[in-house]
Amino acid sequence: MSVTDECLVSNEAYAASFAGPHALPPARRLAVVACMDARLNIFAMLGLKEGDAHVIRNAGGVVTQDTIRSVVISQRLLGTRKIMLIHHTDCGMLTFTDDQFKREIEKEEGIRPHWAPEAFRDLEDDVRQSIRRIEVDPFVPYTEAIRGFVFNVKTGLLKEVK
């Protein structure tokens, strides 16, 4: 059985005890922006339940134009007011540079990505960079309640970045 089919079997068990539907707007008015990393179980690590918070995730948990798009929709149309940004230790984005990654792809495919891979060298610096990108964006209405964290993949604990 393929992984996807295994997931569909699990989904039937999930649906059997599913207590929905919940309302569309997030009950706790929170948007989480986090890395896509497989070790980050956002609902469990934050004690969230279905219906509580928007969860936006990409490679690195960096703030890109698409993150801004999602946050703007989250705040303007669905009423969220707080943002938690979550990076994590042992992140894959610490293991390469943008130039190197683009060069490798160009060598193999004959074309170079026109987008930035968004690798970074320091976790806390990049959390601050991500906060700043939201703060200066002209389309995000609510930027007063943004807090940034690093998740420790060894301990399961979040540490706030000041």
Added chain:
Amino acid sequence: MSVTDECLVSNEAYAASFAGPHALPPARRLAVVACMDARLNIFAMLGLKEGDAHVIRNAGGVVTQDTIRSVVISQRLLGTRKIMLIHHTDCGMLTFTDDQFKREIEKEEGIRPHWAPEAFRDLEDDVRQSIRRIEVDPFVPYTEAIRGFVFNVKTGLLKEVK
């Protein structure tokens, strides 16, 4: 206590029974692309455990340039080979149009977003559109095992889009 502080209290409980660390590459070689909607608990709905799969999420679960960036990093650097795309019933992206959303922002802020909000009119059509965007992208190496689904927020069940 703020919502974010409540989440930090929950995080301490999570860490107390945390069984890490897990390896960096996703154990089940799966990447999930899903909507940020608060009712989608991806780990629970698919029976995933910490370390199993990358989870990429944005407004709509649409495939944007940032989704491509994340999928390329997921496949090239971290070995995933399968993709599950998940949209859902009662999605906020069905409730507006791009033109209307951009016009409202322009009216309030004096500037119009230079990016597409990516609203859509039909869930299944947009799942197919998202699959197609990955298939035609020149930077995504593995496009044979992509499957698309709509999550029903009333029942908790996934339905495959053909």
